[in-house]
Amino acid sequence: MLRYRKLSFLLCILLCITFLLGMNKVEDTKGKKIFKNISIENIDIGGLTYKEALEEINKYYKEKDININYEDKSWTIRPDEIELSYNIEKALSEAYDYTETESKLENIKRKTGLILRRNYNIDLKATYNxxxxxxxxxxxxxxxxxxxxxxxxxxxxxxxxxxxxxxxxxxxxxxxxxxxxxxxxxxxxxxxxxxxxxxxxxxxxxxDIQSINTVLGQFSTSFNEHNSRGSNIHVAGKSTSEKLIMPYEIFSYNKATGARNWVNGYKTAKVIIGGKYVNGEGGGVCQVSTTIYNAALLSGMEIEEVHNHTMPSRYVPRGRDAAVSYGYTDFKFKNPYSHPIYIKNIVSNGAITSKIYGCSQDRERLYIKTEEKIDKTNIIVKTYRVYLDEENNKIREELIATSKYKLK
Structure with a gap:
């Protein structure tokens, strides 16, 4: 008896579905209406014609101008200018075709699900160029x-x-x-x-630049400007001049000059290698680095890297030279102040003068002293910076570098 009732119930449902499917088919043929319980972006368009569905979707999702504003200016991007589309027509076609596949069995399954209130929702796909x-x-x-x-x-x-x-x-x-x-x-x-x-x-x-108003320290050396070495000093002096070093920034001599080759304007001249004077590219650049080094010492710069030659230089006291070799040894210092500094080199009449400008608030009273001792094969020189108060009393001193030169 129970089985008979179940079969009767299922038969009734089947007859109802068949009747409704038939009605819907007539309706589709006459009015081309979308099957019930189909929606686009959760907007119910079931039972609507294409035109009716389009009007309904456009109430909420019609392409609009994009307006952009800034102060007293404004710009408008029209949908056609960027090919903006929500592909509404494609979604409507999908809505119609959902129950019109090539498989009749699939169509019946889908319509049955829709009749039983299983909603089918289609998302709009926004596209633009x-x-x-x-x-x-x-x-x-x-x-x-x-x-x-x-x-x-x-x-x-x-x-x-x-x-x-x-x-x-x-x-x-x-x-x-x-x-x-x-x-x-x-x-x-x-x-x-x-x-x-x-x-x-x-x-x-x-x-920043307004604070630069005085010379913090300067130093000069002389040279013969009528040879290749003198030419190199002019080139290196120019390439390391007019440099603004911001607070706590590190100045690198090698970075400022670049490679010391003919492409950058350098000539072959005498350089010290292994305790001997030999011809090499960029001879003379060490005199420029040395001059800047001494100006940096007198300006209170923090010396980050410095090397001495194997032999004492002729243009500066022992312990005060700065040997450089591109790609190997560099001369570097840091600006320790909260104001920027400015390197200015003047190369003229057989002399190079390096001046370091900065803020008068950062200028300190100081001098450089060296102490020497000799062992069996070397001269060892310690270089100190001594700070003074307003009455020239020593406040403190710091060891800057220890240099070692070979005895002749």
Whole structure:
């Protein structure tokens, strides 16, 4: 008896489904209506014609202009300019075709599920032309972007200081703007956007260079400028001059000069190798590094790297030279102050003078002293920097370097 009731119930359901399917088929033929319980983006379009469904979806998901604003400027991206589409027509076709596959059995299964209120929802797929959007954004950047201007300083040989002020820059944050537009399109919620613009602050400000107002220390050496060595001193002196070193920044002599070869303007001249004078590329550059080294010592710079020659130099006292060899040994110092410094070299009339300019607040009273001792084969020199108070009393002294020279 129970089995008979179940069979009767199933038969009734089957007859109802068949009847409804038949009615729907007539309805499709006459009005081309979408089958019931089908939706797009959870908007019910079941029982609607194509036109009715299109109107319903467009109430919520019609492509709109994208408006971008910044201060008193505004830009409008029209949907057709970037080929923006939610592919509504494709979704409507999918809605119609969902119960019109090539398999009659599959169609019956799907219609039965829909009749039994198993909703079928179709998501809209937003698409746009990335290249065209990028081109539009690039045109906005041309209107807004402003290059940052670093403050600059130039000190003439006469000591005249010429300063040029800094200026902040502007830069459209392209990645963020694209992400905002992408998310907005994908979410299908078009709204006005504020243009994301980043203010680019100069690394070197007007205030930085304004603090450079005095010579912290200077040193001079002489040379014969009428030979290859003298020519090299001119080249190296120029390449290491007019350098602005920011607070706590490290100056590298080798980085400033580059390789000492003919491409960079250097000639063959005498250099010290293995305790002997031999011809080599860039002979004379060590005199420039030595001159700057002594100016750095007198300016209170922190010496990061310094090497002495194997033989004492003719142009500076023992313990005060700075030997360099590109790719091997360098001369480096750090600006220890909270203000920038400026290296100025003057090469003229057989002399090179290196001046280190900085803030008068950073100038200290000091002098350099050396202590020598001789062992069986070497002269050993210790170089100290001695700091004084206003009454020339010693405050402290620091060991800067220990040099070792071979006895002749």
């Amino acid at each position: 990335e290249v065209k959007l990028s081109n539009f954004i690039e045109s906005i950047c041309k209107e807004i972007d402003v290059d940052v201007t670093q403050a600059s300083i130039e000190i003439k040989d006469s000591g005249e200081i010429i300063r040029k002020p800094s200026k902040e820059g502007k830069e459209v944050q392209i990645i963020k703007l694209k992400e905002d537009i992408y998310n907005m399109i994908c979410d299908k919620k078009i709204k006005s956007l504020d243009l994301p613009v980043k203010i680019v602050n100069p690394a070197i400000t007007t205030e």
